[in-house]
Amino acid sequence: MVIIVGAGPIGLATAIELQRRNIPSKIIERGCLVNSIFNYPKDMTFFSTSERLEIGDVPFISHNSKPTRREALEYYRRAAESYDLDIHLYEEVQAINGEDNNFTVQTDKSSYEASKVVVSTGFYDVPKMMNVPGEELPKVKHYYDEAHAYAWQDVLIIGGGNSAVDAALETYRSHANVTLVVRKPHIKESVKYWVKPDIENRIKYEEIDAYFNSEVTQITPQEVTLKTPEGTKTISNDFVLAMTGYQPNFELMTQFNIALTNDAKRMPIYDEQTLETNRDGVYVAGVVCGGMDTSSLFIENTRIHAEHIANDVEDKLVIA
Ligand SMILES: Cc1cc2nc3c(=O)[nH]c(=O)nc-3n(C[C@H](O)[C@H](O)[C@H](O)COP(=O)(O)OP(=O)(O)OC[C@H]3O[C@@H](n4cnc5c(N)ncnc54)[C@H](O)[C@@H]3O)c2cc1C
Structure with a gap:
């Protein structure tokens, strides 16, 4: 039995590849299926x-060339159902005890014996904090859901990537008064090519205020203070959408005894061919492999991990 931690796209792909090799697996997921996408x-x-x-x-057939979140949710449900995968939802893995071929995976509900463990926990559960005064106020959100709640409100959006740009355009079009604060001198090059001209034009025509080379220094219930190249600015504010990115749960990785690199990336240490970590019999899969570098690994270039891991498990599995 292989236990897979996390029912994201790559956890599901790994269970499918194991099934194709007649190796039983069980996926344990702390939220719903594909919880990050949800x-x-x-x-x-x-x-x-x-x-x-x-x-x-x-x-995966979608109505347009780029699928929507809702289509992806339906697609991954269908993929899980097609292979009749064994998935335990709303159950959190807390510890991996024991050793290769003899692990006990401890969750908040039960424990499971496993010969190998695959950790595919993604990076969407832990937001990168700004560590500024006022960040803990309830009006500050690190996850953006939809625009309607922000109509006719003064909204500050922090960040220059896809998440910030999508939130800025959607809230602007729902009648929010939007200010964008970007640390860098420009919107990120990686912003979706069909969206980038839109945000640049909204800024050019002063429909969205933007401060580049700038950052937030303080948030109060009714205002925010910004450090800009022109000096300190304090503006009226109802909501802050801090689209500052996310990071893997390093505490969990350390608790699993998975070693991390010493540099700023804090990548798990693993064999590039097999994805096996420093801990024998424990593998990493999906975007968690990138550590703090969350912008170079995606579903598209990590779904191959599933095959590499399944091949290695097949080679090594000791049938008890
Ligand atoms: C807004 C946004 C847009 C994106 N768009 C694209 C795109 O267009 N194309 C693309 O290829 N990639 C895209 N990505 C990146 C990629 O989609 C996601 O990061 C993807 O979900 C990664 O898949 P994964 O299976 O590695 O991890 P995840 O999908 O994050 O799955 C990890 C799962 O592990 C679970 N988990 C965590 N800890 C535990 C625990 N202790 N016990 C049990 N379960 C646990 C989580 O709940 C989660 O369901 C996007 C990311 C974001 C944030």
Whole structure:
């Protein structure tokens, strides 16, 4: 039995590849199926085309070339159902005890024996904090869901990537008074190519205020203070959407005895061919492999991990 921690796209893909080799697996997921995608902004469109998000050769047909969050939720439900995967939802893995071929995986509800463990926990559960006074106020959100709540409100959006730009455009079009604060001198090059001109034009025509080379220094219930190249500015504010990115749960990785690199990336240490970590019999899969570098690994370029891991498990599995 292989226990897979996390029912994201890559956890599902790994279970499918193991099944194809007649190796039983069980997925343990702390939330719902594909919990990260479920928590993306409600109206999000992927930057990948649908065939690049496919797993287990299940066709992903979407209405447009880039699928929506809702289509992806339906697709991954269908993929899990097609292979009749064994998935335990709303159960959190807390510890991996024991050793290779003889693990006990401890959850908040039960414990499971496993010969190998695959950790595919993603990076969407832990937001990168700004550590500024007022960040703990309830009006500050690190996850954006939909625009309606922000109509006729003064909304500050922090960040220059896809999440910040999508939130800025959607809230602006729902009658929010939007200010964008970006640390860098420009909007990120990686912003979806069909969206970038839109945000740049809204800024150019002063429909959205933007401060580049700037950052937030303080948040109070009715205002925010910004450090800009022109000096300190304090502006009226009702909501802050801090789209500052996310990071893997390093505490959990350390608790699993998975070693991390010493540099700023804090990547798990693993064999590039097999994805096995420093801890024998424990593998990493999916975007968690990138550590703090969350912008170079995606579904499209990590779904291959599933095959590599399944091949290695097949080679090594000792049938008890
Ligand atoms: C807004 C946004 C848009 C994106 N768009 C694209 C795109 O267009 N194309 C693309 O290829 N990629 C895209 N990505 C990146 C990629 O989709 C996601 O990061 C993807 O979900 C990664 O898949 P994963 O299986 O590695 O991890 P995840 O999907 O994050 O799955 C990890 C799962 O592990 C679970 N988990 C965590 N800890 C535990 C625990 N202790 N016990 C049990 N379960 C646990 C989580 O609840 C989660 O369901 C996007 C990311 C974001 C944030």
